[in-house]
Amino acid sequence: MNILMALSQLEVTGAEVYATQVGNTLAQRGHKVFYVSDTLNSPHQGQYFKLRFNKRSLPRRVWHVFYLIYLIFRYKIQLVHAHSRASGWSAYVACRLTNTPMITTVHGRQPVHRSRKKFHALGYHAVAVCENIARQIVRDLGVAESQVSVLRNGVDSQVFKPLAANHGAKPxxxxxxxxxxxxxxxxxxxxxxxxxxxxxxxxxxxxxxxxxxxxxxxxxxxxxxxxxxxxxxxxxxxxxxxxxxxxxxxxxxxxxxxxxxxxxxxxxxxxxxxxxxxxxxxxxxxxxxxxxxxxxxxxxxxxxxxxxxxxxxxxxxxxxxxxxYSLEKMTQRLLELYQSAYVYTKKREIPIIMYHRVIHNDPSQHGVYGTYVTLERLEQHFQTIQRMGLSPITFQQLDEIGLDHRFDHGKRYIILTFDDGFKDNYDLLLPLLKKYQFKAMIYAVTGTDHNRWDVEHPSKPDQRFELMSPQQLRDIDRSGYVEIGGHTVNHPKLASLSHAEQQHEIAYNKAQLESLLERPLYSFAYPYGDHNEQTKRLAKQAGYTYTVATDSGPVALHEDLQQIRRIVMFPSTTKFGLWRKIKGNYTIKKAAKPQTKNLS
CATH class of the missing domain: 3.40.50.2000 (Glycogen Phosphorylase B;)
Structure with missing residues (x-):
């Protein structure tokens, strides 16, 4: 991400050291960090722009706002992190005018007056460096508790290490x-x-x-x-x-x-x-x-x-x-907050879309549950994704890119997922992926060679559709276009099973696939999207970094990696329907905005 640190001070302060140490850690992680302040004396990696925030006349404040807007557009700033009242006020106005995410770290008591209560100017979230500040913001300014977190100063333990005691003549x-x-x-x-x-x-x-x-x-x-x-x-x-x-x-x-x-x-x-x-x-x-x-x-x-x-x-x-006061831990938690601020301000997240079978336009292959997409319709979807400039990636690639880099300027990703591992994925999907140079996830069941869970349904049995053979799973995984993920042994509703049964379904399926593919698996999909808290814990314990549900879970992907929300594709989803679902804000419109997790 491109991050602008906004400060106002006339001498070195704790806020400046905080901002530059965090900024340097972010830069080491591959983010671009810029600074705007009256002065800046602490060592920093990133460009510095001088702006006299402490000159607070109305014409000056207007100039501050317009200069910040210039910086936001000129340097493609994706988030502003303010560290003082003077810079925070101007940054807040500039961010509102440009729809740029903003958070504020509050280093001291805030002045209390009528305008401050009405106009907090703290952005998406306020980070207090101690409990007394957090309580004052909530109590005296009326800021909602969900918008305030305690996140202490970060101190680099690699620099500040134990020192020996002195033995001088005088203390x-x-x-x-x-x-x-x-x-x-x-x-x-x-x-x-x-x-x-x-x-x-x-x-x-x-x-x-x-x-x-x-x-x-x-x-x-x-x-x-x-x-x-x-x-x-x-x-x-x-x-x-x-x-x-x-x-x-x-x-x-x-x-x-x-x-x-x-x-x-x-x-x-x-x-x-x-x-x-x-x-x-x-x-x-x-x-x-x-x-x-x-x-x-x-x-x-x-x-x-x-x-x-x-x-x-x-x-x-x-x-x-x-x-x-670990700098690394504090920076990681700040990055999580940056991501939430970005998702809910810009109303944008990586779309993760869900398919099952791919068929020719043959009504006899529709089945009872309609979990299919025609090859013709899927190609239309691929063409739409291509025109929108989205890059299909897998979860392993996302892990390599880094969650906090998924919003880097100029990058737009999408994840295509196909559940169950049907043979038509090998016959029809794989050639289409090769044609468009796309990548996809396939979540494979290992305990049967067909959709037995539907065929044996007691009240609504479906027709039989073949799954990929072990050799086909191995070949498609090694094609370079598909990454296989886990999907249980028998495709049950996991939440209805005992702890031992759930553990077997998740862990044994993973062991089978990893033995077959000769590589570790990164992600898992809950059959039917059905799960409970125990299921989530078991998926994490099995070693899955990412676990996908269906239409449940927080809108922001990073907020719960064991319940990642997906967008369901139907046979009737047109090109326009796909565009509407993947342009960025579909899941936010569908789901009410959750309360921000308190980071303290």
Whole structure:
């Protein structure tokens, strides 16, 4: 995907580090990432465009919107990820005008006023970096809970690894963060009231311009400026004082952290206070109506002296932080959210269409259930697919492309599926696939040589139609045009069977096919689309990455890979009917939009 990160800041912030680290991870996965911001100092892979979001006059805001629209069209942007109120407002308007998916990561408390309640400007979904922010968005702004998720800052565990403790003559205390606004006042009070500047080496790490109020400390405190390698900087510390991203990075380096932020003084991070620290983004965000920091500085000074005597991070704290703030896991969950935003904003998903038998135009071959398409009609369908510029792929190919790349600019895919493995697929479908250079999925039953499940139906028996022989299954799978998938041994309604019976039908069918084809199977189709939660678990346990149903399951494919929705083709489906079903929004119109899964 082509993704635009929109930020607004005049100095390095946690939001910038968050955006660039996520962006760099996305770029490593093959996505194109662009940035637009007032400034951008953190290392980043992707083009950067300077835009003064902090200039907020009406003419400026209009210019911001039009410039974002230009970027969206010029660079084929498929999703905008905003990281601040100023950039978010302009991005929201630009995205609405261009029908571009947008999400917002909220890094701090949101201002509450009438216009903000009416005009959230958060896009498809709001990602809060901690629980207190999520609660405030829902409570004070009236945003639906289904539109808000907690997804913590991502920290690269390959960069922020455990560091050895220092053994200097004096303890090294590092205060890391901005020196502007409330945080600047906090740092001043820490230096003035809480830290023994003679007994400790104090380093202030900040990219902010140093206010004259700090002049009095310059002979006793080292003001180090901005650090381009924060891990190397942290390596010198015995104790890190900070909040937000700084705290979690230091903890992943196993450096003790004394968390003090814009809202709370958490103290030395331990197992006992870790949950509340994480909920407040390590002191930066209060819960409820509290907005100003209220600290008993003499008491804080005592706590700091005690913290210096505990130079080791608790192992349980380290394990929780490493798990909760994993950059890889956070990026993966963001990608899932990007895909949902794209599907429901653009109203587009890969169409997966379902056929069974292919016949000549012979009424004697229609059968009782009408599960056929004539060769003439199927060729019309193929011609329509070709004219629409859709590329038929298999599930193995989708896996190789990557789910999160199925919407890459200039790519339009479709998956053709044929259930049961009828012999006519070998005789009639395969030559047609070769003619159009299309690929298809065939889901094969292995316990019979004909459609016994229909022929032996107690009240509505069908005529006999032959299935492919084992050799034909092997040959068609090796043709390069067909990928075989599993479809049970005997074609039962799986949900009506016991656990053991379901497991046998799924696992033994897979074993038979993999032995025959000498390769692993990627996908499975539920006979009749019939399944329950147990069936889904068994399909996943059997090793199937993708499992298709019929007309059930979420609209967005990635939201449940064990219940992928398909679009049924009927004998009467014309070229226009096919176009209507595969142009992109058919399943969205048929199915009510599901609630967004909470990612917390």
């Amino acid at each position: 090294v205390i590092q205060i890391i963060g901005r020196l502007t606004g409330p945080k600047g006042q906090l740092v001043y009070q820490l230096l003035e009231q809480c830290i023994d500047l003679a007994a400790n080496q104090v380093q202030v790490i900040s990219g902010s311009q140093i206010d004259p109020i700090f002049d009095k400390f310059k002979t006793k405190v080292k003001f180090c400026g901005y650090s381009a390698n924060i891990r190397q900087t942290i390596s010198q510390a015995d104790l890190v004082i900070g909040a937000g991203r700084v705290a979690m990075e230091a903890l992943m380096c196993q450096k003790p952290v004394f968390a003090v932020g814009e809202a709370n003084a958490i103290g030395l991070i331990s197992v006992d206070n870790l949950a509340s620290a994480m909920a407040s983004n390590f002191g930066d965000v209060a819960d409820g109506g509290k907005t100003e920091l209220d600290i008993d500085y003499p008491q804080l000074a005592k706590q700091l002296r005690s913290a210096l005597k505990q130079p080791k991070v608790d192992e349980e704290v380290y394990q929780i932080i490493t798990e909760q």
